[in-house]
Amino acid sequence: MNRADDEGRVTLSDVAREAEVSISTVSKVLNGHSHVAASTRERVEELLLRHGYPRGRRAGADAPLIEIVFHQLDSPWAMELLRGVEAVAAVRGAGVVVTHSGSRHAPGPEWIEAVVRRRPLGVVLAFSSLSPELKQQLWSRSIPFVVIDPAGDPDLDVPSVGSANWAGGLAATRHLIEQGHRRIGIITGPEDMLCSLARLDGYRSALTMAGLEPEASLVEFGDFHAEGGYLCGGRLLAHEERPTAVFAGSDLQALGVLEAARVRGLRVPEDLSVVGYDDLEIAKWTSPALTTVRQPLREMAEEATRLLLRPRDDKSPLPTRLELSTTLVVRASTAPPPQG
C-alpha cells in the first residue's frame, strides 16, 4: 500500500487536484522519488506545506516528538512537569513520549535505542544525576537535551532549568520569624542533594539574620516524601523544648508533619505552624491549606521544552543554566506561636 496515500488521503487528493497532477505524483514527491519534474515538485511541495505537511516527512520527522524521562512517576511532581512539557509541545504540534527509568539512575540501553529510532526533537530529563554514558550517548547522536533540575545540582556542561532553592528556604523561614516564631524546626531533603542543602542554608541565614542561633537538634533530613515528614516531624515534636513551627521542606513532607501533629493532639496552626515547599495542587486541600514555597515546576518544564524547540543552528549550544524564582504562598497552616 502506498504510504503517503494511506496517511493523508484527503489532503493528498486536494493537493493533487490543486497542483493539477495525479495523486501518484504527489506521492512520489512526498517519497522523494527522483523522476518528477523540478517545477512540478516545487509546486507540489509548496502546496503540501500550505496544507500543513511539514518538510522532511517520511521517517521520524513526520510526527515530531519530545521525550520526557522521569525517575519516578509516583510523585505529584511528575505530573506538574509533564503538564508543562505537554503544554508547550502541543502548541508546536509535537507529541510527548513519557519514559520512567524506575529505580535506575538513568534509562537503560534499550531506551537510547528507542529514542534514536523515534528521532525526537529533544529530550527533557527530569533528574539531575546524569551518567557520563547517557550524556555521551545523547551527544554522539546529536539529540538535544535539557535537564529539569529541582535538585539544584546541575552538571556544568549540560543545559538545565532549576529554581532558587536557597531563596525559597530563606523566604519560608523569614515568614515564620515574622509571625513571631523563635524555635523553628526544619526537615530538609536527603543530605546528598544540593537543593536540600541550599534550602537548609536559606533557613540558617534567615535565623542568623534575625539574631537567632540555628540549633542542630532542630534540623532533620527527610526523603521529600510524606513518610519522611511523618518520622522527622515526630522527632521534632517529641523534642523536650518543642518547636512552635516546622519548615517541612516539601509539601509531601508537610503532609507527614500534619499527621504527626494530629496524632499528638496538636492543632495546626494554633499549636504548630507548618510551611511546605513546592506548592503542589494538593497544598490547597490539606487541612488546613498549606502555606508553602511555590516552586514553578510547570514553568520550569515549559522553559526546558522551549529551549529544546527554539530554532537554532545545529551547532549552537543550549544555554547552560536557567533558574526560575520561588515565591512564598501564605495559606492557613501558619500563625503566630501559642502564648507560652
Added chain:
Amino acid sequence: MNRADDEGRVTLSDVAREAEVSISTVSKVLNGHSHVAASTRERVEELLLRHGYPRGRRAGADAPLIEIVFHQLDSPWAMELLRGVEAVAAVRGAGVVVTHSGSRHAPGPEWIEAVVRRRPLGVVLAFSSLSPELKQQLWSRSIPFVVIDPAGDPDLDVPSVGSANWAGGLAATRHLIEQGHRRIGIITGPEDMLCSLARLDGYRSALTMAGLEPEASLVEFGDFHAEGGYLCGGRLLAHEERPTAVFAGSDLQALGVLEAARVRGLRVPEDLSVVGYDDLEIAKWTSPALTTVRQPLREMAEEATRLLLRPRDDKSPLPTRLELSTTLVVRASTAPPPQG
C-alpha cells in the same frame, strides 16, 4: 542499514525460516519492494501478521508507540493511569505518547493527523464520552483503541475497561453501617455520570438492606474535586440533624470534607467518619489517613494496554467490556459514631 532487519531481527529470521525464503526477501516484502513473487509475498505477509507484525510498518512502526489521551492532566488519576500504561508498554519496548485534550471532549483534528503519522500500536482513551467522529476516525484508519472508563458509561461498540462502581458504593456504605452509623451522607459525582449514579445506588442499597431509609437531603452531587467536596461537605455538616458519617465519593472530595470538618471544629473520626473513593497515593497521607474504596486505576490502565498489545488477526475485535473489582481499604478516618 536495512531498516526492516534492524527492526525485528529475531522474528524476521524466524519468518524467513518458516517461509523458506531469505531474510532479504522478508525484508523486501516488509519494505514493499515490487520484485517478490505474489505467492511468496502472501506467505511472508501471513507469517509476519501471525508473528505480530502489524501491516504497513517501515516508518513510525519501527519505534513502537502507545498513545494515551486525557481530558485533564491535573488530576492524580491521570498519573495512576499513565503509570499503568507505561509499565506495560515498557515491557514491550513501546514508547508512551501522552496527549491532553484540555477542555474539549475529544482531541482536536490535528491530533488524529498526528496519530496517523505516528502510527501507534494503539490508543488508550482515558475518558468515556467518545464522539462518533473520533470513533469513526480511529476505525477508518485501523487504529485500535480501548477506553479506560472509570465513569462507568461505556459505549457498547467500543472496547473499554472499567471498575465496579455500584459494588464500591455498597462496600463504603456497609462499612459505615457496620461501625454503627445511621445518618450517613453521600457526596457522589456529577449527576450526568453513570459512575456517580452507580455509587449512589450502591449507597442506597446498602442503607435499604440494613433497614435504613435513604434520605434525599443527605445526598449531594459534587464534581469529584476537592472544592466540590468542601462545598457539599459544608452543606451536609450544616444539616440540622448532622450526619455522623460521609461517603465522599472520591478521595479529592474527601479532602474537601476533611477541611469542611476542620473549619467547623469537628474531629475526624471522633466526631465524623469519612470514606473516600479511588485510593490515590495521597489517601495514605491525609490527616487522618483515609478509609477509601480502592479503584484499581493502574491495573485498569495496564489491562487496557495489554488489550491493545495482544497479538490478534487484523479483523478480530477487542473484547467489549472488562470490569475490575473495587475493594474497601480501611484506614483511620472511620470509627463508631460519637455517643449521642
